[in-house]
Amino acid sequence: MSFRKVERLKGGRVLAIGIAACICILSGANAARGEEAAEKITYADHVQPIFRQHCFACHGPDTKKNDLSLESYATTMTGGASGEVLYAEDLTSSQLWLMVNHEISPAMPPGGAKLSDAELQTIQKWIEGGLLEKGDSQKRAPKKNAVAAFTPTADNRPEGEPAMPQGLLLEPVIHAEHRGAATSLAVSPWAPVAAVGAPFQISLYNTDSGEHLGVLPFIEGAPYVMQFSRDGSMLLAAGGKSAAVGLAALYDVKSGRRLTAVGDELDAVLASDIRADHSLIAIGGPRKVVRVYRVADGSLAYEITKHTDWVTALEFSPDGKYLATADRSGALLIWDAETGRERGDLRGHTEQITSVSWRGDSAVLASASEDDTVRLWQLDGQQIKSWAANGGGVASVRYARTGELTTTGRDQLVRLWNAEGGHIRDLATLEDLGLAARFTHDGARVVASDWRGNVRVLETATGTQVATIDPNPPTIAARLASIEAEVAQFRTEYQAADQGLVAAQQQVAAAELALANARTAAESQAKVQAEKAAQLSSAEQRMAAIAAEKDALDKAAVAAIEQLGAAKQELVAVEAGAGAVRARLEETQAVVAKQEGVVAESTAQLEAIQKSVAEAQAALKALTDALAAQSQGAADADAKVAEVQSKIDELERQNAELEAIRKLREEHSQPK
């Protein structure tokens, strides 16, 4: 063993030298010299005296509180009851640092003041400098390399189009009077589909549009856990009634049909998953037993009875080889998925594990716990990484296909982490404690739910909220009523727009009158040569007024478009009105041309008139464009009315279909 260790050390040294060489190449000799010149902070010379003074009383040779002894370099590196407390070059993962720097609770040393800045700096430099033991020690290899070597592998991509729900029932089993939490949340790995659980039902939504896709009844109780199959074709929903009934049901995503149900537990199922090849379903809950059923015939494949507390999380690895199970006391175990033979005991968490998630290549398992940490594990049981993700407790952790992670928890934050556990950004602060956060199929969005019943769809890149999902969708009757109200609203708005059109026509008439006035003025100019200059300037002013009025007309037309629901008849009327305007404008043009001949000798004044005409033409063009736009808006509104009408038809059809089953469910949902 020691030989191997030496080998590994050597390897590490080679690597370190390699890195150093790189640095030399990249940053030149200066940097290299600087690194050599900097004093080496070591355990023996610098850090142990600090520990001795402040920490040994509790974490020393005699008392090892929490199994942590800082007495020697070896014991310090071993860590305490909760695992390693120091990670080379990684301050944010080093629990010891976070505690002495008073970033997490409990702050150390307990009760007393913080260490001095100088002492803290020493510890910081020591960690950043690679946790050297003595002056001639080599740096410890940073562990994060294990994570960095991530390459996505076979990803269970479905053949053909990913499954999207089609033509599902839209009528909820029950529309609860009060707002309550989404009991569970799942997002399809290949299609923009999210499933949210609520008592007696699962609602499916499109994560791109926010559109409600349908309802899957779960009349046995509440689905406390949901998972899409790895190819996205099936949805597994498990739960039941607390302290009474527990089971897992499998639905076809496309048709919404319930394919099968397994389990007959005495308490609700809290953790469940289906293997990638769809052969096995595992369930666990407060009865402390994990039962794994064969999907094909519903028979029990094996039981896992090693857990001593409620089973709160489990997941099959994406390659289907392993099953990870976790409990309320912090135990995390890995099993051979086929046989149920134990493969690993991952010790570290000190409180309830709330969520587990496998990385896409099945090589790393992430676990989230009420002890505030998310931990990453290798298959051999080695803890790769541990960091405080959500203060007060982490409720959910999920891998994206890219290796990033999202978590949420008691601090109400939806957080995004890179594969090494580095904090990328916080996407949102929820209204109450966060329950679940899931990446959408393309990783572009995160769906997050909280205790108050909000389910939000957030942009991964910015945290912008793009949609909300209602775990308690309204009934079709309520939706009909709201659509009817919407149509009535359209109607009112349309009438207002109609009135705007009339006003515009009146304005056009006024413009016509003004043009006539201008013509009269030009005519009188031909007769009275002496007054020509004054009259022309007056015409000029009037033309300016017309231009202003036409601007106003533009604005009114734009406003009308915005408001307009549209209707063809009105459009025809508008077009007719516009035709008249056009004719009159042409008339005006003719008059102006005629005037041109009359006032040939007065070139300067004529140019002014020509300019006015050009302006009038521009106004005409704008008006024409506006009318064209109005026409488009009317067509759109038409289409929407038709769409709504067809939806209403569809809903009504489904409503009638559902009537019978709905009565049954309402009885169920209204206990005495």
Next chain:
Amino acid sequence: MKIFRFVLSFGLLICANHFALAKTSSAPGETPAGKPEVVADVASLAVYPSEIVLEDGDDYQGVIAVATRANGVTLDVSDQVEWVVEGSARLEGNRLLPVADGATVLRASYGTHQAEAPVKVVGVTNHPAVSFRHDVMPIFLRGGCNAGGCHGSSRGKDGFRLSLFGFDPAGDYFRLTREQAVRRVNLSIPEESLLFTKVTGKVPHTGGKTFEPDSVHAKTLRDWVAAGAQSDVATAPTVTKVELFPPRVVMEGEGAKQRFIAVAHYSDGRTRDVGDLALFMSNNESSAAIDADGLATAGARGEAFVMARFDTHTVGSQTLVLPAGVEFKPTGEAPANYIDELVGAKLRTMRINPSGICTDEEFLRRVSVDVVGRLPTRDEYDVFMNDSNPQKRAQKVDELLERKEFAEIWALKWSELLMVKSVPNRIEYKPMFLYSQWITRQIASGVPLDEMVRNLLGASGGSFSSPAVNFYQIEETTQKTAENVAQVFLGTRLQCAQCHNHPFDRWTMDDYYSFTAFFSQIGRKTAEDYRETIIFDQRSGEATHLVDGRAMKPKFLGDAEPDVSKRDRRAVLADWITAPENPYFAVNVANRVWAHFMGVGVIEPVDDVRVSNPASNPDLHAKLGAKLIEYKYDLRQLVRDICNSHAYQRSSEPNETNSTDTRNFARAQVRRIPAEVLLDCLCAVTGAPEKYPGLPMGARAVQIVDGGLSTYFLTTFGRAPRTTVCACEPKTEPTLSQALHLLNGSAVHDKINEGKLVETMLDAGKNPIEVVEEIYLRCLGRKPTEMESQRIAELYGTAEKPVAELQDVFWAVLNSREFLFNK
């Protein structure tokens, strides 16, 4: 020979019959069948609560009417009176409900008697939301959910934990709503909440169905969840007081009923009927049992304290149960002093007659053992019996009080309470010796008790030079020190409140940690001599609350937060404890003295004063304390009062009315003589002294300084091991090893042989009759009866020096219960 003695001890008629068994059957009287008609001899009528305020549209108040008969018996006539209320309120059953804002009067008439209560109604249009703190939390106490055997256990039950008796509402709120995020409450469909389905038994529940689904409690839980399961822990007003009506009840005859109502007062000035939420209890179920809704039913003759617990408050009503149809004629005995007046008043209410006054022989032995821990000598006996002065008993008391043994007895008592005891490697013998001497000197020189306590609690310095500091040397932990001070000087056991609010008293965890703050600044260091410790005020250090780690300011129990910035916190506390206004100290010390002489305290146990353990005679309890203050804490004066009272001088012979009573001082209690005194008496009567380590030959057991030193005899007979401050440490319960030790062990047999009393007397020319008389006088304080003399004479016949026979007689006397007991 031993077998012979064994038989003899049974043959002798020494044991008097007054170690009588308590009679358990008392005439129950006739049970009144059906509703009583209007009772003729009613003297007054009362309506409770005497003032009613209804403060919102959902508010209500239960009302009761209680008639008091001329003989003091109370009747619940709520269903017999004619109720009238008009205007703002209306009556539905026994509940008064609001109708409109305004004021009105609730009237009750019963025969010719009238009673009324003013009613104020405000805010009928308000319908406040369910409060987590004041509507939901009490349900867990009432339902027993947060009891220690259920979810109140520190590990919870079946995966769900509540704080024990609800000491941590914020934590309970968290565990109910968010610990297992969506499991226990279902906001969207409240009836589906596990909280609701469990308590109503809709799903399997280890605790069974706690409430019916349509009960008011289940509805409260449902409504709370329906309104969003909100917490008002931080903002809710606190309960300032709880009242229980009626305040005093005298029920006659088994089966008599009385309904109780509980009213809570809040810090925002509101009042509320908490009959549905309070927990009703009785400290004597066989006399007065009470059901969950506050209906008490009379049982056997006796006395009970009926209590209601709500929030952190426990209140009680004294409830007497008298047999029906028993004629009672009080004996017209003139009281000797205030004690007899107060004891007599209680006895008359209970329809109990006291036993007669004991004989002079009985008095002399009793008072000698109690006051100085010795048996009267032959000379003392002769002088006292031949004294014809009617005041001779009082004179005897005065004489005994001046003897140094009196101080030794009380020094022993305090040494037990203060746990004077060397502990290997921790507490040396020398400081303990000095400490014990200090205590003895304080009492012998008549230092008032308050001064002694101030000297003790406020002490600083070395454990050699100022021995009083050893109080802080014996117990070094802050919390235990505080608990000990509360128990020894205030008679209050705070221990419960370390981890949860006291379940049967008013003390909360806040009270506990505020009180420990008085002892958080004690500094200790070793002096030059390693055996000496120096106690000093280090003027820093705080007591922190267990739940949230708050630093607690020193606060007197149930009193103010004093200014401790300038003084040693302990001295501030000592001043408060010994102040005449302090409601605990003087009465507690007086009660301990009383219990020493009467065998049972007015409050019993003497160091477990709490709301739910009230004084059997509150007036007497208060008066004894007041007298001690009046006497400037002079112990001797109080002892004089007690010993001169008829209550102390009663015969232990019961009469028909007092045979079942043990708490009202109607007769003398027969008590086993404490271990040290018993050994001293044994040594004295046999003339065979003991040698104790560190003391000269002939020193008495009561003088043993160190609780760590003991002998087999003392340990067997229940000497206090001094490991706690509990007054229960010295044991006087009989055990088999005590009997065997006296019968077969070295104590009696060897001492008879060592002392050679029989031989000496016979050698001095006394005849066997005189020797027997001497033995009886020495041991039992009386002469043998005719029958005893006759039967003993049969043993030795005509022998002139029947040494063996007389030694057997001596042995039998020492083995008799009459010797071991003080009657």
